[in-house]
Each structure stands twice: as structure tokens, then as C-alpha cells.
Amino acid sequence: MLRINPNFCRLESQYLFADIARKVAAFREEHPERRVISLGIGDVSRPLIPSVITALHKAVDEMGTAAGFHGYGPEQGYAFLREAIVAQDYATRGVSLQPDEIFISDGAKCDLGNFQELFAQDCAVAVMDPVYPVYVDSNVMAGRAGELTEQGWNSLIYLPCTRENDFVPDFPSTRPDIIYLCYPNNPTGTVLRRDALAAWVDYARREGCLILYDSAYEAFIREEDVPHSIYEIDGAQEVAVEFRSYSKTAGFTGLRCAYTVVPHAVRIHDGKGGKVSLNAFWNRRQCTKYNGCPYIVQRAAEAVHSEQGRREAQEIIDGYLANGARIANALRGMGLEVYGGRNAPYLWVRVPADTTSWGFFDRLLHKAALVCTPGVGFGLSGEGYVRLTAFGSPDDTTEAIERLRTL
Numbered sequence: 001m002l003r004i005n006p007n008f009c010r011l012e013s014q015y016l017f018a019d020i021a022r023k024v025a026a027f028r029e030e031h032p033e034r035r036v037i038s039l040g041i042g043d044v045s046r047p048l049i050p051s052v053i054t055a056l057h058k059a060v061d062e063m064g065t066a067a068g069f070h071g072y073g074p075e076q077g078y079a080f081l082r083e084a085i086v087a088q089d090y091a092t093r094g095v096s097l098q099p100d101e102i103f104i105s106d107g108a109k110c111d112l113g114n115f116q117e118l119f120a121q122d123c124a125v126a127v128m129d130p131v132y133p134v135y136v137d138s139n140v141m142a143g144r145a146g147e148l149t150e151q152g153w154n155s156l157i158y159l160p161c162t163r164e165n166d167f168v169p170d171f172p173s174t175r176p177d178i179i180y181l182c183y184p185n186n187p188t189g190t191v192l193r194r195d196a197l198a199a200w201v202d203y204a205r206r207e208g209c210l211i212l213y214d215s216a217y218e219a220f221i222r223e224e225d226v227p228h229s230i231y232e233i234d235g236a237q238e239v240a241v242e243f244r245s246y247s248k249t250a251g252f253t254g255l256r257c258a259y260t261v262v263p264h265a266v267r268i269h270d271g272k273g274g275k276v277s278l279n280a281f282w283n284r285r286q287c288t289k290y291n292g293c294p295y296i297v298q299r300a301a302e303a304v305h306s307e308q309g310r311r312e313a314q315e316i317i318d319g320y321l322a323n324g325a326r327i328a329n330a331l332r333g334m335g336l337e338v339y340g341g342r343n344a345p346y347l348w349v350r351v352p353a354d355t356t357s358w359g360f361f362d363r364l365l366h367k368a369a370l371v372c373t374p375g376v377g378f379g380l381s382g383e384g385y386v387r388l389t390a391f392g393s394p395d396d397t398t399e400a401i402e403r404l405r406t407l
């Protein structure tokens, strides 16, 4: 009998953003005269930088010539981009990697969702709480998360991140095999300082765990003692895979390019007493299921690594960070506790004691026509917080701040 994969039936429908959209639509209907400003968007808003546009035009023209045409490319990505990444993103930070440890793709979300395929069904998985939903849902689809209960998925190990532990997760009481860490963090906007990240690398080495490190927001880091890469920590190349993306770094959310670093030094049990190279298995997986990121997009990504490209991309990020700082000031002026926002485009705001995540969402919507994201939508430890983003335009940010001040 044709039957749907039962693991997919366990997934909850994605009600968070649907619920938000429904509430906003109802508010607009009741108050057509009020302009709603969203501080909830998780997408960039500024256009692509000139360096990227120039590289795109050039690559498009090349594709129209017999000499410059590119068909199927290497599944792992072109050498020009893998070499630029090794030189610009890693060597400059004292990290030594080989180009064949870099795998180019069309998104970190796909890579993060796909990577769990390499692990046995009974591996124990730890995630931060609150959490970027992809890590959880992809393991649910693989049948690795167990059943959904009042406390979350009963086979997942949750690492609560709250004001009580300063958003630095404690080591779990049960040993995980795989640990997803995301820093700078979505949704909380908080970071791990060098000593805290080093402690997690030590833990993984001691306990034989693999860390899947999502550093999609590394380009927002402005403080010295916050590592951009997990490989800045000695020994991490044996226990960590790193995921990066041009989406937030250079506004590629619609263009699509990312990469995953799988060091040769990561070796995991084969179940027969030996060990295998994770790099070789990810390569095998990608060659079977993926045909590579488009040539013109990889040329555009290469341009982000040029001197001018880096400068242009950083100017845009500086603008987003400036928005975040202004919103944070306004909220603190209202007497609210605000976390994150300094090395990340997200602000994690503690709601007043008399309300909840959703209660505060309703208050902002009805009193100020502002949209935020209720923290509880990212996990149980997100109750009592809302997420605001700094991706709006400067003008919308200014108006949002004026409205906050009148609350």
C-alpha cells in the first residue's frame, strides 16, 4: 500500500508564522488607516551590492559565449570560490583549511537539513532551546526525535538558553552524539565568547560528540573575543562541521549560495570497529543528490570576497547593526530587558512580568501597529520573550522607535 512516511506525519504544521500573519491581517482589516511596520522579518531588505551585480553581469555574458559557457560544474563547487573562502574567511583568522574541505551549496538551510542523513538512526541529538526549527524538523523527518510531548520531542536533548544562564547552554546530563550550536544565535541574537566556545569544543572531544556549528551570522560579529569560526578553537577541526551562508553576509537570500566545511580530521565510527572520514561521506552524498550551485551565482559569491565586495557588504551590515542598536536603546528606555543585537541582527526582549510572548505581541500590534515574533514559537524556553529584527529600512526603524516611545 502506498503510504506516506509516518515520520512526516509527526511534524506539527508551521503555525507560528501562519498565526502571526492571521493576526496581522485581522488587525489591518479593523484598522485600515494604520500602517503596520514589521520588526519580525527574518529576511534582508537592502539590494545586492554593486560588486555582486557586476560579477553577475559578467558571468551571464560569459555563459552566452562558446568559450565561456559552463554546464554541469563540480558538485562540490568551483575551485575559484573554495580557494577564496579558504584564503579570506579562514586563513585571515589563522585557520588552515584545504579547498577540498569546503562544499559549496545553494543554502545553509538545505545543508543543515540534509547533514543528519549521514548519521545512524539511533544517534542522540542535542539542540539549543529556543532553536532554529530546521535542526529539529529534519531530525523529526528522519525518525530521530521520538514523540512530541508537553516538554518537546522526547528523544531530543534540549539545551535551554535563557537569561538565567546568560544564553550559554550548560552541558547536558545525558550525553549527545550530535550537538547543534548556532552563534551568533537566531533567534536570541546572543553570542558565545571564546572561552565558552572552547569549553564546548573540549566537551565534544572528551565525550566523542560532533558539533554542527551554524555561523550564518558571523559577518555581524564586531567584538574581539567572539570567534567567527569554531575552528578558531584548537582541536575543533576533529569534532566540528561548520555551516556558512552568503544570505545574511551579502544579501543572497534570493540568489542562493552557502557552504559547509567538513574537515578531513573529522572521523566517525563505522559500527564495525573502524572509523570513516565524514568528508568522504558528505562528498558521496552531495555527488549523488546535488548537481552544484550555478556558475554565475558562484562568481557573484566570489565577488563578495574581493576587497571592494567585503567593504560594500560590511557597510550594509553596519546599517542593520545601527538599526538594532537604536531599537535596543528605545526598548531599554521603556524599561525592558534586551539581549543580543550587538553582534547579530536579532534582539531578544524580555516581556513585562504581567504578560506572555503572545500577550506582548498583541500589545505591540494593537497599541503601536508593530509586528514582532513571539519567542515561544522557537521553543519552550522562548516563553517570556519576543524576537525583533534589525533588517527593516532606516526610515521604518525610526518610525518604529517613535511608536515604541509613545507606549
Ligand SMILES: *Cc1c(COP(=O)(O)O)cnc(C)c1O
Residues within 6 Å of the ligand: 106, 107, 108, 109, 110, 132, 182, 186, 214, 216, 244, 245, 246, 247, 248, 253, 257, 258
Ligand atoms: C538565515 C539562516 C541561515 C541561512 O540559510 P540559507 O539557506 O543559506 O539562506 C542558516 N541558519 C540560520 C540560523 C539562519 O537564520
